[in-house]
Amino acid sequence: MGVVSERLAAISGAEAAIVALVDHGDPKTLVCEAVGGIDMAHWVGVRSPRRGLLAVAIDTQTPLIVADLPADERYDPPAEWRKAMTDVGMGMAIPLVASGESLGALVVVWRRGSDAERAARSEVDDVQMFATHAAAVLQRVRIQQQHARSDLWLEAAGQLARLLLTDVDRDHAMHTVSKRLQQASGADIVGVIIADAGDTTNVASVIFEGLETAAPPDMRLPRQGLVAAVLDSGEAIVSKDYTRQQGYDPPAQWSSEFAAVGLGMLMPMAVDGEVLGVLFAGWRRNSPHEQDAFTEAEQVQTFADLAALALYRIRSQDCHDQLVALQERDRLAREVGDTMLQRLYAAGLQLVTSHDLAAEPQLKRNLMTTMHTLDQASDEIRNVFFRKSPTEPGNEQES
Structure with missing residues (x-):
């Protein structure tokens, strides 16, 4: 998308060429993916509400060509865009459509009264061609990413299953589970919490990866909040806004680090109906993996099942x-x-x-x-x- 925006701005003489994509984790939000022409690289990654001209173009899948962009009543860009484009005249919002799906929009604007603006009036079809090719590239990249991510999950689960069939101690096994899960899912924080049959008021934290405040093995934590809910019910909790989930109550020493979590999952580690512990996975808000990970709760549960089997095997061996x-x-x-x-x-x-x-x-x-x-x-x-x-x-x- 960077190449698309830069090349389009250079060829057309546009003041700016911007690729804005729909956030699939939140369809009401657009994410600035690339900016060409104007030196506004810090726009990349900026999120804004899906509204105004862009929303019309994306929702109707119809190109919009506006002779005087600031004068159009539908012109409602983010504040950062408005300040940088005070001198623009003509603008285009071309939807990025692939297989009938609106992926976002290509926005192109020209400086008012420039030679490039006058020439652009006859180049609408050329801009549309850029948008069509950009949408096709986006679709192909996403399919490739999905396949690559799926292969990564399968490879990680297979490696983990083979490893856990060997003689490993509990801490090494749980450390391996968390590392493989982070590699496959892109999770920022992964933790394993073990239930203690002899202690109904506390649980033991075996491993937590991704925290600045390290957690020593077998750190005792109160059996409360969402962890207790999963241990008692055996039901998984998957939330896009984990910190607002009813029952959210992290340990005090980790509250500031958990505050940045957007997508969070608590998966039961159960064997034969007995919940041995909980596997936690969290992604920070706006993580590039957050959207894909939300659709992969089943794969995360597979890791929890493998961890549970490892715990059960280790416990049986100890007995x-x-x-x-x-x-x-x-x-x-x-x-x-x-x-x-x-x-x-x-x-x-x-x-x-x-x-x-x-x-x-x-x-x-x-x-x-x-x-x-x-x-x-x-x-x-x-x-x-x-x-x-x-x-x-x-x-x-x-x-």
């Missing part, structure tokens, strides 16, 4: 490791217990023999006391190493 450790500890305990009992039994036999051979009454009493102490020690060892666990069948405690 298995704990079970193996307990079994090994029980085996060692039994072996140690057997050895100790054998030694205590041998010591007891020696004491019985010494007791029978002893002639001193006091010595006999001392030996008998020691034998009772050994018997008590043997009973305690049996209770510690060989009693049933309270959770084993047949060993429930009576109330």
Whole structure:
């Protein structure tokens, strides 16, 4: 679009050639995509309401040619445009239409009384040709971008799935999820929040990418607001104006950074109906990825599902490791217990023999006391190493 505007301004002698596109995230808004001729590069990216001559041309898909632009009652440009174009006379607003869709408009203006203005009256068809080619280029670029973005999503999801099938720890797995999601979606902030089954008032922040204020692993956060709503309902929240979503209540230390978020998504990380956590993705207002990302909530949910499977797998592995450790500890305990009992039994036999051979009454009493102490020690060892666990069948405690 930069090439289109610059070349058109140079060939036609126009004061300015401007490409204004419809914001698909907000169809009532136009975005200045390119400016040629006049030195107003800072106009690029400026957003303005869809109104005036541009709105008429875009809505009707009809070219508008105005001999005295400032005198036309429909002339209602943004304030920045009006100041820079006080000397303009003739103007054209040519809609950019591709496959029946109005993508925006090409605006061309000439300085009042200039030779270029007089020549432009016979060049309407040439300007229209520029607009037609510009619309075709826009459509082709958008299709290419959509395909490239789709391929990026598929590639990232495939890489993530393969990685999470290997042995990775929780923090590394969640860090990988957030990085791959940022690469595929262009999200500015990505975070993973884990529910704690043993704590109904708090959650744990595992990773947050894109924040200036770093979040340490397992940072405890109150279980409240939108995060709590997703954990409780298992339903995703997708909002174009995240900071105005009912229940929005970010941690105080991140409130200023979250204030810039426009599109925000909270996706449940669930397995078999159990919500293990929440995956957050946020895009700053006017991010170049915001419009496309709004249509990709399903892909973001896929990442949340993969993260949930990784968490479930890691948790299952931890449980298995704990079970193996307990079994090994029980085996060692039994072996140690057997050895100790054998030694205590041998010591007891020696004491019985010494007791029978002893002639001193006091010595006999001392030996008998020691034998009772050994018997008590043997009973305690049996209770510690060989009693049933309270959770084993047949060993429930009576109330």
